[in-house]
Amino acid sequence: MPIAQPFQTAQAITFINHIKQQCPLVHCITNDVVQNFTANVLLAIGASPAMIIAEQEVESFVIIADSLLINIGTIHNSTANSMLLAAKKAQQTQTPWVLDPVAVGPSLSYRTDIAHQLLSFNPTVIRGNASEILALNGQNASSKGPDSQDSTQSALNTAKALAQQYQTIVAMTGDVDYITDGNTTYSITGGDVALTKVTGTGCSLSAMVAAFIANSPDPLQATASACLMMKKAGELANKQQGLGTFAVSILDQLSTFNSTHE
């Protein structure tokens, strides 16, 4: 039995086109560093972002949104409560939602505790790097901050176990992306190391996953499609001038993505 099935561009195209047709309304409660880039990424792929964060509003907005993203990158008291309220409501209304457990680990126990509370509300997808997936499962991870220090290969079994335990999809991204529900696992290679040198590529990928799983009959392949799209955009983006132009070019590539990219 193969460990993982390579996921191909041809499989992703249907899901990519689905976003453009549906223009899903994606409710984002995300970190302060990446709000602008995340909104522009969602607009670039054809989705409609809405950053609604007040405790008074998150529950009613989850009801009308097509999907929800919760990213704990710059979590603090006020946003933590909004995140818990939104996740609980998403579980009740069966709104698909994505948890991005930025920088969880033993040295940041506050966010790690909140992440575990959020897990109890049954996220549709957990999207993180290898260090975050290991830490979320209570294992030793090498990372001290938001950047991963572990390989996705080394954490694949943990990702599968986490998916099975919480009956969720784990999208663990890095040199090789793995997308697993504990039974079926897809792998995606390619991309570019420069993607790790632009802030928000991982966080905005989590938002893309939220857009892709909105009204989707196949959340596992929808999630893999989002990961593939970001990897391809990273491959195709202009790396000649430096990281500033590269970041702009990622948005260019996402907004002009078409089925000839194989």
Add this chain to the structure above:
Amino acid sequence: MPIAQPFQTAQAITFINHIKQQCPLVHCITNDVVQNFTANVLLAIGASPAMIIAEQEVESFVIIADSLLINIGTIHNSTANSMLLAAKKAQQTQTPWVLDPVAVGPSLSYRTDIAHQLLSFNPTVIRGNASEILALNGQNASSKGPDSQDSTQSALNTAKALAQQYQTIVAMTGDVDYITDGNTTYSITGGDVALTKVTGTGCSLSAMVAAFIANSPDPLQATASACLMMKKAGELANKQQGLGTFAVSILDQLSTFNSTHE
């Protein structure tokens, strides 16, 4: 009687040059998604942005600022109070100020209540899309989030009524922009649909309006000039590479805008 008078580039040039000469200090209390883009837009047109948000500071800063922007996009408890304090002070000191009522509507009653409280402090200009203008007037709007689902043509009478009721200027932007004080109405066509695919173009236009009405003898034409400048920048910006380059190019166009654009 014509419904609206077309507003021309030749009329805007005086107001555009006025910004560069005066370098108005624009106090911005705006949403987390667009802070960076808004600051860069204000710098590009020759204004000086200042994002001061603490409850302890907003009142004293309104006094020294040349104008004020209040944008409720990511409103929550703490910022709501700062907004109310700033708006009240602006009314007292007759500091011109702009209200951007992002995403008001029945499904988001918290912000809608705050927006109505803010309205009681007599904004100089309300800048919103058609759905927001309809919702602010208590009418049915089609939008569920920050993106408009209604046409400005269909909401023009509402915009005029709102302007008259609150003795304010309403700048309602979309395919066609309408700028009205309830009596005189200007229209601006052109622009580019890509402007709706970059986050913050509407929000930063509201900041531009704040810059334009600072120390202006004609706030109605000043507001129309800001709207025209953004539409022209959208027309002239580079759309060949995709939305990332387009967003960068908007800033380029605003910073190099000159009177030959007709």
Add this chain to the structure above:
Amino acid sequence: MPIAQPFQTAQAITFINHIKQQCPLVHCITNDVVQNFTANVLLAIGASPAMIIAEQEVESFVIIADSLLINIGTIHNSTANSMLLAAKKAQQTQTPWVLDPVAVGPSLSYRTDIAHQLLSFNPTVIRGNASEILALNGQNASSKGPDSQDSTQSALNTAKALAQQYQTIVAMTGDVDYITDGNTTYSITGGDVALTKVTGTGCSLSAMVAAFIANSPDPLQATASACLMMKKAGELANKQQGLGTFAVSILDQLSTFNSTHE
């Protein structure tokens, strides 16, 4: 005795390379306007940014970070407390840290009070413009907002006095940058006036300084190296298209910086 020694690119190269080798983890508590640009600047020079702001987390993260940045640009109740906790811990653990006292002055007394409390925790470097350095020392400054209205030449004696009083390094940037510990003073000329027309160039320079002083045997020259690198990036960046492209090009230049820039 010369007032200040010109600091040269050749002196900076060792420090610039040091960042790329060490990839310091820089804990940033900074303002909402510049979070994205700051993170991208740090990634561009080879550092690892982490924006951790919760009161529950800042102390434990200071312990594992290589350095700390505190920027009070959009300070409010909640972030003020996190800043004070982090600075106090940094003093205890001798973690090098940078204070960026954005917009201090008599019209904004709340942040000015907090800045003085932060000063009591012995920052390694204070990075500000001339108006901020004057105001921090209790003198009259001409600025009303974040943009300086005073020249660095006119404030140099104040910068030296401030450095001596608090036994710190003062990096005062403007037309001419001065970096002083009260005894030795370096000057850096060049740069480009367009750097003042892109938001966050000063704030992200403060973050660069934090990266440069991490594990550095010579914090004074490390600080000067960061200032020189930003000035050179500003000189080399593309100014032909306008301010949008210029901002992107600064990141390009920082990420491709090499020793041939003299």
